[in-house]
Amino acid sequence: MAFHLRDVTLLTSDSPAQTSTDIRIDDAGTITEIGRALPRHDTDGVVDAKGALCLPGFVNTHNHSPLMIVRGMVEDKGFAPAYIPGVPQGHWLSEDDTLALARLGVMEMLCAGATTIVDYYRCPEALAQAADEFGLRAMIGGRVMDMDTAALAEGRFERDTTLGVETLRAALDVIEKWDGHDRISTILAPHAPDSCSRDIFTEMRNIAAKTGKQVHTHLSQSQWEVDQLIAREGMTPTEFLDDLGLLSPDLIAAHCIFMSDSDISRFGQANAVVAHAPIGNASFGAAAPIKSLKEAGARITLCTDTKSADMFEAMRMSLATARWRAGMSFDFNAREVFGWATTAGAEALKGHAATGMLRVGDPADLILLDPLAPNLHPVLDGFGIVAHSGSAANVTDVMVQGEWLIRDRRPTRVNMEDVITEAHTTAQKLWARAAS
Ligand SMILES: [Zn+2]
Numbered sequence: 001m002a003f004h005l006r007d008v009t010l011l012t013s014d015s016p017a018q019t020s021t022d023i024r025i026d027d028a029g030t031i032t033e034i035g036r037a038l039p040r041h042d043t044d045g046v047v048d049a050k051g052a053l054c055l056p057g058f059v060n061t062h063n064h065s066p067l068m069i070v071r072g073m074v075e076d077k078g079f080a081p082a083y084i085p086g087v088p089q090g091h092w093l094s095e096d097d098t099l100a101l102a103r104l105g106v107m108e109m110l111c112a113g114a115t116t117i118v119d120y121y122r123c124p125e126a127l128a129q130a131a132d133e134f135g136l137r138a139m140i141g142g143r144v145m146d147m148d149t150a151a152l153a154e155g156r157f158e159r160d161t162t163l164g165v166e167t168l169r170a171a172l173d174v175i176e177k178w179d180g181h182d183r184i185s186t187i188l189a190p191h192a193p194d195s196c197s198r199d200i201f202t203e204m205r206n207i208a209a210k211t212g213k214q215v216h217t218h219l220s221q222s223q224w225e226v227d228q229l230i231a232r233e234g235m236t237p238t239e240f241l242d243d244l245g246l247l248s249p250d251l252i253a254a255h256c257i258f259m260s261d262s263d264i265s266r267f268g269q270a271n272a273v274v275a276h277a278p279i280g281n282a283s284f285g286a287a288a289p290i291k292s293l294k295e296a297g298a299r300i301t302l303c304t305d306t307k308s309a310d311m312f313e314a315m316r317m318s319l320a321t322a323r324w325r326a327g328m329s330f331d332f333n334a335r336e337v338f339g340w341a342t343t344a345g346a347e348a349l350k351g352h353a354a355t356g357m358l359r360v361g362d363p364a365d366l367i368l369l370d371p372l373a374p375n376l377h378p379v380l381d382g383f384g385i386v387a388h389s390g391s392a393a394n395v396t397d398v399m400v401q402g403e404w405l406i407r408d409r410r411p412t413r414v415n416m417e418d419v420i421t422e423a424h425t426t427a428q429k430l431w432a433r434a435a436s
Pocket residue numbers: 062063064218254305
């Protein structure tokens with residue numbers, strides 16, 4: 001139905017916050033008018049926002065929603081704890097387990113104001129289903145890898161061709177099933193240079209060339225990965241992707257931490273996209289060279305990488321970690337990171353309608369923040385208060401394409417209590433197995 005959203009404080013793109021603004025949204029979910037005291041149409045549903053800050057929905061560019069299984073349990077155990085004995089292993093998750101955990105992950109991202117997400121892991125069909133149930137825009141990928149992870153954890157490269165065949169088949173199945181869907185699209189997602197052989201990366205590159213799909217991978221997440229690639233291929237992970245012809249504007253690479261000056265320059269010259277995960281990186285003591293990457297020509301987007309899902313925190317942490325890494329550099333500000341969390345993400349991801357902006361003609365992908373939250377006042381230019389003081393807990397309502405998916409902090413399509421109960425039961429079961 002058409003909506004007349006009354007009295008918002010609109011914050012979008014590069015204009016300062018506009019107070020006492022009305023937004024009109026048509027039946028198709030497109031913004032048709034923005035202005036003060038717009039005339040009301042009889043058929044419109046009217047929502048009085050009471051001056052609430054209204055932002056474009058966030059674009060959260062890198063996540064693995066089933067990793068909810070380890071949240072709160074492994075963060076203090078060092079790097080890549082997923083392969084440690086005593087922790088549930090990803091390959092134990094059935095389709096049903098994956099779906100139960102993905103629902104929790106997707107629900108958290110949506111409640112936190114993300115209207116477009118990238119989600120990839122094994123059992124991608126479950127990820128697509130979870131996103132479809134909640135109704136947000138999602139780019140889904142099946143995680144493809146063909147290295148034995150247990151051997152990798154011990155520093156040995158042992159090819160597991162069966163795993164490669166299985167994960168590639170699941171990735172292609174999800175593309176075939178979901179492409180053309182209204183709000184779900186797909187990506188190619190080789191896991192990382194150290195967990196995928198040259199052969200499987202080459203196969204992914206050929207599929208990308210044939211289908212026009214974007215490639216999304218982890219890159220230079222650890223010094224260990226860099227050392228392994230030099231030992232295996234005689235080149236850094238970035239050089240390896242370059243050698244394969246994968247450095248391009250269609251490459252989305254998560255982390256990009258341990259890169260040489262030459263890696264940074266190659267990546268930047270290709271205008272490739274960084275899915276910057278400042279919270280996850282900092283949690284294991286690292287910070288990506290974002291200032292150098294940006295200056296070299298890389299495009300920066302933000303993600304929470306299945307940590308808190310709080311994109312406000314990601315904005316804040318991206319500023320803090322960039323300043324720390326570059327030595328008290330104030331090259332970036334709140335307005336810029338707001339762009340990373342919205343427009344830059346929307347521009348980087350192909351195959352969906354999101355723009356990360358709220359202008360006439362844009363799809364109504366928007367969020368409302370609690371107008372009485374003390375941490376959101378005073379609102380002056382708007383960007384500063386949102387990036388430096390905002391919180392996912394301030395998000396009260398979320399709309400995608402004119403449809404309310406969250407109202408008063410509750411999902412409209414799915415029962416919140418059921419999702420939490422189901423995920424909790426699944427986690428208990430898998431942790432009990434890990435302990436036995
Ligand atoms: Zn990741």
